Amino acid sequence: xxxxxxxxxxxxxxxxxxxxxxxxxxxxxxxxxxxxxxxxxxxxxxxxxxxxxxxxxxxxxxxxxxxxxxxxxxxxxxxxxxxxxxxxxxxxxxxxxxxxxxxxxxxxxxxxxxxxxxxxxxxxxxxxxxxxxxxxxxxxxxxxxxxxxxxxxxxxxxxxxxxxxxxxxxxxxxxxxxxxxxxxxxxxxxxxxxxxxxxxxxxxxxxxxxxxxxx
Ligand SMILES: [Zn+2]
Ligand SMILES: [Zn+2]
Numbered sequence: 273x274x275x276x277x278x279x280x281x282x283x284x285x286x287x288x289x290x291x292x293x294x295x296x297x298x299x300x301x302x303x304x305x306x307x308x309x310x311x312x313x314x315x316x317x318x319x320x321x322x323x324x325x326x327x328x329x330x331x332x333x334x335x336x337x338x339x340x341x342x343x344x345x346x347x348x349x350x351x352x353x354x355x356x357x358x359x360x361x362x363x364x365x366x367x368x369x370x371x372x373x374x375x376x377x378x379x380x381x382x383x384x385x386x387x388x389x390x391x392x393x394x395x396x397x398x399x400x401x402x403x404x405x406x407x408x409x410x411x412x413x414x415x416x417x418x419x420x421x422x423x424x425x426x427x428x429x430x431x432x433x434x435x436x437x438x439x440x441x442x443x444x445x446x447x448x449x450x451x452x453x454x455x456x457x458x459x460x461x462x463x464x465x466x467x468x469x470x471x472x473x474x475x476x477x478x479x480x481x482x483x484x485x486x487x
Pocket of ligand 2: 364
């Protein structure tokens with residue numbers, strides 16, 4: 273018996289018979305096969321607590337990938353039967369002067385109840401981001417709840433010119449804000465990330481915006 277799994281997963285191992293996979297793989301196997309061993313539960317909770325940071329990081333990457341994929345392959349898929357393209361084009365039709373206006377630095381009252389100026393912008397955030405965070409909450413509530421809280425706070429700050437459309441802000445720490453996002457407005461085949469720039473770097477759509485002026 274693997275000593276790690278012996279401590280953390282004494283019952284999971286017994287449920288999967290002679291299978292000698294690593295503890296993390298046995299855990300996911302048990303999770304997705306919905307093992308009926310009632311004594312698994314305590315060991316699962318123990319492992320869930322131990323792996324919270326790892327699971328949060330994994331789900332965060334999954335969520336940001338879903339954002340990237342939705343923006344790139346759904347919102348920017350220019351097909352006459354694609355309603356999501358039309359929804360997203362509303363955002364691209366706005367002038368940089370209005371998006372970056374300094375009077376839009378702070379969240380408006382309706383943002384707190386998840387309504388962002390109009391139906392198009394609201395649908396875009398719901399389809400592009402919120403729905404994926406809700407799905408993660410459904411699969412893994414312990415991680416999904418803090419992720420939803422992060423999404424809520426981040427979206428309040430990011431929607432207008434405080435972060436996302438701040439023409440003076442060089443994107444810090446790989447965040448998809450300020451000049452990074454404004455470069456997407458200038459060249460819509462680049463910089464699709466909504467929260468981080470990682471997936472643009474992975475898929476080759478990253479465009480540097482450092483030093484450029486957008487107004
Ligand atoms: Zn924008
Ligand atoms: Zn776009």
